[in-house]
Amino acid sequence: MMGRESRSEKEAGTLTSALPVTRRGFLKRLGLLGGGIIIYLTVGGPSVRARTPREGFITGNVPTDFNAFLRIGEDNRVTCFVGKIEMGQGVITSFAQMLAEELDISYDSVNMVMGNTDLCPWDAGTWGSLSTRLYGRFVKEAACEAKGVLKELASDYLLCPVERLVTRDGVVFDRDRPMDRVTYGRLTGGKVIERHLKELPPLKPASEFTISGKSYLRRDAFEKVTGQAQYAGDIRLPGMAYAKILRPPAHGAKLRSVDTSAAEKMKDVQVIRDGDLIAVLHPYPDEAQKALGKIKARFEVPDTGIDDQNIFDHLLKNAPKPSIASEEGELKAGEKQSENIIEETYLNSYVSHAPMETHTALAAIERNKATVWASTQSPFATRELVAQALGFSPEDVCVITPFVGGGFGGKVASAQAVEAARLAKMAGKPVMVLWSRTEELFYDTFRPAAVVKIRSGMDSAGRITLWDYDVYFAGQRGSEQFYEIPHHREAVYGEWRIGPGIHPFDVGPWRAPAANTNVYARELHIHFMASKAGKDPLEYRLSHLKDKRMRRVLEAAAETFGWTAGKTPSGRGYGISCGIDAETYVACMAEAEVDRESGEIRVKRVVCAQDMGQVVNPEGAILQMEGCVIMGLGYALTEEVRFRNGRILDTNFDTYRIPLFSWTPEIETVLVENKELPPKGGGEPAIVCMGGVLATAVLDATGAKMLQLPMTSDRVKEALKRV
Numbered sequence: 127m128m129g130r131e132s133r134s135e136k137e138a139g140t141l142t143s144a145l146p147v148t149r150r151g152f153l154k155r156l157g158l159l160g161g162g163i164i165i166y167l168t169v170g171g172p173s174v175r176a177r178t179p180r181e182g183f184i185t186g187n188v189p190t191d192f193n194a195f196l197r198i199g200e201d202n203r204v205t206c207f208v209g210k211i212e213m214g215q216g217v218i219t220s221f222a223q224m225l226a227e228e229l230d231i232s233y234d235s236v237n238m239v240m241g242n243t244d245l246c247p248w249d250a251g252t253w254g255s256l257s258t259r260l261y262g263r264f265v266k267e268a269a270c271e272a273k274g275v276l277k278e279l280a281s282d283y284l285l286c287p288v289e290r291l292v293t294r295d296g297v298v299f300d301r302d303r304p305m306d307r308v309t310y311g312r313l314t315g316g317k318v319i320e321r322h323l324k325e326l327p328p329l330k331p332a333s334e335f336t337i338s339g340k341s342y343l344r345r346d347a348f349e350k351v352t353g354q355a356q357y358a359g360d361i362r363l364p365g366m367a368y369a370k371i372l373r374p375p376a377h378g379a380k381l382r383s384v385d386t387s388a389a390e391k392m393k394d395v396q397v398i399r400d401g402d403l404i405a406v407l408h409p410y411p412d413e414a415q416k417a418l419g420k421i422k423a424r425f426e427v428p429d430t431g432i433d434d435q436n437i438f439d440h441l442l443k444n445a446p447k448p449s450i451a452s453e454e455g456e457l458k459a460g461e462k463q464s465e466n467i468i469e470e471t472y473l474n475s476y477v478s479h480a481p482m483e484t485h486t487a488l489a490a491i492e493r494n495k496a497t498v499w500a501s502t503q504s505p506f507a508t509r510e511l512v513a514q515a516l517g518f519s520p521e522d523v524c525v526i527t528p529f530v531g532g533g534f535g536g537k538v539a540s541a542q543a544v545e546a547a548r549l550a551k552m553a554g555k556p557v558m559v560l561w562s563r564t565e566e567l568f569y570d571t572f573r574p575a576a577v578v579k580i581r582s583g584m585d586s587a588g589r590i591t592l593w594d595y596d597v598y599f600a601g602q603r604g605s606e607q608f609y610e611i612p613h614h615r616e617a618v619y620g621e622w623r624i625g626p627g628i629h630p631f632d633v634g635p636w637r638a639p640a641a642n643t644n645v646y647a648r649e650l651h652i653h654f655m656a657s658k659a660g661k662d663p664l665e666y667r668l669s670h671l672k673d674k675r676m677r678r679v680l681e682a683a684a685e686t687f688g689w690t691a692g693k694t695p696s697g698r699g700y701g702i703s704c705g706i707d708a709e710t711y712v713a714c715m716a717e718a719e720v721d722r723e724s725g726e727i728r729v730k731r732v733v734c735a736q737d738m739g740q741v742v743n744p745e746g747a748i749l750q751m752e753g754c755v756i757m758g759l760g761y762a763l764t765e766e767v768r769f770r771n772g773r774i775l776d777t778n779f780d781t782y783r784i785p786l787f788s789w790t791p792e793i794e795t796v797l798v799e800n801k802e803l804p805p806k807g808g809g810e811p812a813i814v815c816m817g818g819v820l821a822t823a824v825l826d827a828t829g830a831k832m833l834q835l836p837m838t839s840d841r842v843k844e845a846l847k848r849v
Contacts, residue, residue, distance in 0.1 A: 196269065196272060198310045199311060199314070200315070202311035203237060204226075204229065204231055204235055204237070204296075205238075206225045208240055208249070208265060209246050209247045209248055209506070211252045211502070211503060211527040211530055212240055212530065213252065213529070213530035213532060213537070214531075214532060214753075215808075215809045216749065216750065217258060219344050219345045219346075220262070220742040221262065222236040223337050223338050223743060224258075224262050224265050224269070225266070225269050226337050227266075227335055227336070227337040228265075228266045228273065229272060230294055230295065231295065231296040232295055235296060238345065241527030242524065242526045242527070243524050249506065250507075251503050251506075251507060252533070253504075253538060253635060254708065254810075255710075255806075258806075259709060263804070271323055271326055276310055276313055277291045280298035280313060284298075284299075284308060286306065296310045297310070298313070333801075339741060339742065341745035342746075349529075355529050357486070357501065358483075358486040358499045358501045358528055358530075360528070361488045361499045361528065363490055364556075366557065367396065367407040367555055368408060368414045368557075368558050368560065369405045369407050369549050369557050369558065370414040370415050371545060371559070372423055375427060376427045376774075379428065382426050383424045384404060386421050388420035388421070389417040394409060398552050400552060405545075407549065407553055407555075407557060427772065428772055430772060434475065434476070434575075434767065438473050441576070441628070442577060444628050447619075448618055448619045450617055451606050452615075453616065454607075454613070454614055455611075455612045455613035457613055463583070463585055463591040463592070463613070465585050466659075467592070468580075468583070468584075468655060469579075470579075470833060472577070472579075472651075472833055472834070473577055473834040474600065475575055475766035475834070475835065476572040476574065477636055477760075478765065478776075479533070480765070481531055481532030481534065483531025485540070486501045486558070487502075487542045487546040488558040489512075489547040491516075491547075495522050496516055496522065496523045496524070496547055497524045497526065498512055498547055499526050499527075500525055500543040500546075501537055502537050502543060503533045504538050504540065505525040505526075508525045508544075511543070512544055515547055515548055516551055523547075525543070534636060534757075535571075535635030535637055536571060539571055542560075542561055545559045563778050567776060567777055567778070571634030571635075572629075572632070573634075573639070574599050574624075576597065577597075577599070578644065580595050580647060581594040588656075588658075588660070588661055589669075589670075590609065590611045590655060592611075593615070593616075594615055595615065595616045597617070597644060597647070598620060600622060600643035601621040601623075602618045602640060604640055604645050604648075604705060604814055605618060605640070608673055608704075609671060610670045621640075637754075638813055641707050642814050643835075645703060645818050646821060646835060649819070650825070650832070650833075652667065653702070653821075653826075661693065663702050663826075664680070664691070664702060665691060668681075673711075676704060676711050679712060679735045679796075680702075682713070683714065683715050683733050684715065686733045686735065687733040689715065695826050697826075697827060698717070699718045699719050700717055700826050701715065701824075701825075701826060703815035707807065707814050708807020708808075708811055709739070709806040710811040711736060711737045712735070712737075713734075713736075714733065714734045714735075714816070715732070715819065716823045717729075717730045718823040718827060719827060720827050720830075720842060720846075724839055725843040725846070726839050727763055727839075729759060731794075733795075734795050735795075736751065738805065738806045739800050739803030740804055741797055741799075744797060746808075748797070750809055750812070751795045754813035755791075755793050755813075756785050756789075756790055756793075759790075759816065760784045762837060763785075763837055764783040764785075764838060766836050766838075817835050820837065821835075824842070828845075828849060830846050830849050
């Protein structure tokens, strides 16, 4: 745990560099790490990447000299350096479990170092629920290799054949002479040893696990509960200043004139202007804010004519040509077989990430070396941006990521780190940039607004015969079909990462990008079809499902929920939603009630079942599922970005409504056992079902079709008028 780490380890976080780490550069870092044995995987040796298929941009830039490495100290403690950061998903715990399991050491003997680009191996960033399912494999294989190297060293030390050696609790011993033993720390002897195995042994099977699969208290729990955990905004350096930056009133606004004279006259205020960057610095943030208020600026604000009401028409008019996510059969044949055709259009508004911790960074430059403490999901990419902005070599920039107070995809971009670095260079002192809530809600990369059009058909028996699915600007993730439909096509008109010119401001990934929109539209439409066919929505789904994993999670959710058959709308307020995300299968059921006068939706109960393969830390997985359910209440019920001509109309939580504790329903989670599969993603899957499960619950309770998210009280009342 962090309290046991050295200063260099405690300040470490997670790195990401597109530059390969050279052997010389790697050994140079050992001065920072102290003594011990360093185990890493090399090209030509048994590489992690040789055993794990590359996933394009995800693993394509992993350093060629090593993928993951660890340090075994003389005290027999093991420090694991990983290219991930901890922002609440709990990988600081699961990585330690996986390392300890494979290396045959105790869980408590592992120190985790994350998020420091000078110490940790490269990683593309912490997103996509890839930490455990992809990077976890790197950690396990590095530990497996380390164990093999230790056995070879012990063979020489104990004068015993490797075949007779056994590892347990950080000790290697002769199984025939158990008293002949040596600790891992004794074998390292404080030396640095470069070595790799000719062949990587097989990883430990799940049947032999003693650490993975058991629940452990999160390693950061005590620090976070007691307030000892440090975030970027908690870092302090001598002589540092806080920066407040002049911001435009709207996206696309152009600065026409500025007068900083009044601010310059204030005591201890430093005004800096560098092209588009105008800032005031002061040792205290409130004084810097006062100085910013003294600046007189005139902006030209564009008249785009686009707002949150007409944005969907704008998107449809500007849609690019589609790509096909999946298809089977022929749509014309499916139409001929259909006795009933159902067509609907589904809308999804822009959504902010709204993390509790706003974008923050502290930058310091000393002797042409820049160090940046940043709340970021991608430290290595941030290092590249900072280096470019300063005119430095990336090797002369270190990005350290302390704990991150929520990211959800919004802290992949790290503009605040670049701002802090530029200001620190010009000011000649450490500078902290800490965005206000208004800045956060203005400069956030929003989840894109999207449109889904579905045209489906079914025969006289209620079987689905046609599924023509078009999604505009949400993206492909979650759009692929898993129900058994003979004639279907899923067409994607623009990904969420589409370039500028379409959206009135920047958009980006938002927890399970695209899947929240796609699952909502698909599952609500399936409910419409079940209702039209006069079928129970659970039985209707099961009758169109051959996928065994999906059937298992749906049946597990139904059993825990206590589902009883009924046609929609039944008046009970029961909802269902199924999805696949990050290779994890998930099914949710919910019970909700609707106040017909106010239009308020009260969610009473949610059951979530998921099959995520091997579960490294069950308690951690449950926490993620519960967090997804609660966060999902926001995008389903209240969260949307209102805007007009580039101006963001919601500047704080008084109007941008996120879930409250009082909204929290009874939540029950079910982990469907599947040890035959390696660990899959757990950080995002459960959230993809929340829009669909609540929209179907409202449909069942009232018959109202909620065709736009979020389902605000005004939209509920309008939908009730159409019933």
